[in-house]
Amino acid sequence: MSTREALETGPQHQTVPRSTHRWLALSVLALAQFLVVLDASIVNIALPAIGEHLRMDTVALAWVITAYVLPFGGLLLLGGRLADRYGHRRVFLLGILGFVGASALAGFSFSSPMLLGARALQGGSAALLAPAALALVTQLFPGAADRTKALGIWGAVAGVGSAAGVLLGGVLTAALGWQAVFFVNIPVGVLVIVLVPRLVSRDQTGASTRLDYPGATTITGALFSSVGALSAVEQLGFGHPVTIGLAVVALLFAVAFVLIERRVADPLVPLTVFRNRNLTSGNLTMLLVGGAMVALFFALSVYMQAVLHYDALTAGLTQLPLAGALVIVAGLAPGIVGSVGLKRTLTGSLLILAGGLVWLASSPSDAVFVLHILGPSILIGVGLGGAFVTATQLAVDGVEGGEAGLAGGLVNTSQQIGGALGLAILASVATARTGALLAEGVVSADALTSGFSWVFLGAAGLALVGMIAAMFSRTGR
Template identity: 60%
Template sequence: MTTVTVTATAAEAAPPTARSHNRWLALTILALAQFLVVLDASIVNIALPSLGAGLGLDHNLLTWVITAYVLPFGGLLMLGGRLADRYGHRRVFLAGVFGFIAASLLAGLSINGPMLLTARAVQGASAAPLAPAALALLMQLFPVTDGRTKALGIWGAVAGLGSVAGVLLGGVLTASIGWSAIFFINVPVGLVVLAAIPVLLSRDVAQSRARLDLWGAITITLGVVALVAAFSMVLEVGFLSPITLGLAAAGVVLLGLFTVIELRSRDPLVSFSIFANRAVTLGNLVVLLIGGAVVGLFFVLSLHMQNVLGYDAMLTGLTQVPLALALIVTAGALPPVMAKAGSAPTLAVSLVGLAIGLVWLALAPVGADFVLHLLGPTIIIGAGLGGAFIAGTELAVQGVSEADSGLASGLVNTSQQIGGALGLAVLFTLATTLTDSLGAPGADEITALAGGYSAAYLGAAGLALLAALIAAFAIRK
């Protein structure tokens, strides 16, 4: 496997390697912060009806409760990762945690729609530097030959668990306490992270004052925001809407302009030499496809449980517990296997398993019994997701120097965000299109919905198989 090592010049000194007297405890705290970031992208889904009734938000504004978080998060990830490389991973991580706590408190105290949407945007903007800085700290705490596979196993499990827990906690907290609890829960957990990290991790030394690539930062932020917004608008207005096409075109133009700026910059925000590392390139492609399959899966699965099977919000959340347990068990058992077999083969097998589980789920009858028809495929999906998250992340950061650890982490998170937005748009459009075609006059509405959701599961399986082919290409290389 080709690797790239970028040597930092005096003007571009990399942040110091993180040191800790208890690195496994430090990893636990870092993973806890990552859990909050992933959780907040999904926990609001089930709470939206209650939230809308409490604040008087109509359907269109409710979708922006999710979009207001996703857009700044996805758009600022690359800048956040590079800021962490330049000004200190611990320092940038703590700043992101502080902003996330403050925004969560503001969201829980919201008395109207604009206040909540502002808080959600600040949450996303704070998560953008937090997430890549946390992963970069993990890479420094655990060198490649010293426990990184096991550490990434824990990290991948937490990332997958956050997506599942969002459905479960969203239903339980909303039903038992109220919608504000889904935001307030971040505050005590965030304060634990804020207090523990300065004790557990060594302090950042003074960083370089090298010029920040301002125009590069502006163009990539606006370009990624435009692409994520375009995919998000598909759910509202369709793929061929002038709004969707306009946003997509603007995103492509801005990212093209960003490429030109970076190639000419003496101090680029993104050093394209990192893509000479095949593991980084292929790993990010796989992470993009996994993000598309996972985000679309959980969105459609929640609708399937409620609209077809008639489950309430809390029961819908509880049905995700077997999937989460399978993911956790896989994450604990997989690192020794991956250390022997390698990340790419483990990734390929995990993705094939994920695809098998999704196809099995798609074949469930309309009046499915959970234990008989859904428990088996959800357990297989959980195991496949656990392996895919861990091995995909490890592949995407293989051979990256400490000077570019924040950049590599930002790339992984950006790929997952863009993939999630794209996958949700494609799979939900696929589901609604087939539902509409099956919903002829006199047809059973529940049967039509079930058919649409099955099509979405098959689409997610297709994304998983495509990612498995890329992983197989990485094995060959």
């Protein structure tokens, strides 16, 4: 059976369509993906209110983010393989059920341990549903043209979710309190739980291979340790013993994982999958785009509130032009790919993204939104919209149906690890730059602005490196 035939038949090589209403099914699955991406950013603006209500200091508040990212990034590959093994719809529904329950628990939290535990459960549940959902999308649309359109929508959801998190976080916190950023997940999640069984057919017999438990343990340990080390960099610095220790543990786990995968009969991640140049190039590009995006939204939100003195609601509303440009371009991206090719669309999008970030880096400490921020925001939205769509499509290009969950886990892992890496490194660079200027007697607002400018320039650098990685893909029109 050819790669294309295997991909079109799905993980169980079935010929029966997964849905008779596949575009509606895609919309419902995209809602779940939107919640997953949204929850990584919507909490940011609500953190001060959470800290005041639950009496959490700055270090503890950072763990509200980390408690979600650690299990999410650490369990994604395992989640993808579980979906391949036990059925994509089954694992997806298990994940969304856990996500809704954890969101309710977070909203009702009356102590910091309860909130952190709920966030960890949210992250673990997201690691199950995200790769399973992407695998279902690839099965719903076996044809090349329709799949391009579907993945265009999927990539747009990933970008819009991150941008919308800042907007919705400000609106909900200002209007209803910090609990609303968690409770908003419940009605949407329940809708997904009700509709998916009606729109997507039952899973057929799962893969006959045994799950690689040693590989699952070591890769999960490596991802947990690496994300933990990156989070420690942001909170403790590069030279702190905790940071160094976690980095060493991550390296040891990674070496053990590679050795195991080379020897077991049914590996968790067949290393031969990286012979697919498009998959490798797409994941590397997504890693770098994820790093640029997370660093951008973090720095832009703080810059607007700490330097320009916008309140939470205003800071959120200013993200609308960026999000709007992203949505429009993501909708147009499939047509552009059909005209000029996937590689050209991806590299062009990354070049536009880098240009917008460099432009944003020139914003002064007394910036006027219309004069200094609106233009680069639109340009950044255009670049992100094209980059997310095409990088996602590239990362699942040519993957056989039995490895669809694995491909979904890989591309989501790349985005999460890239986000943690980009934020840790660029936030440390910004802090060092701001500290040095303050020591020289520079005014606080100017020192902060300079630090954020370095974040934007660093994010532009990541986008350009991603453009180089995309050039190594093998894809035409």
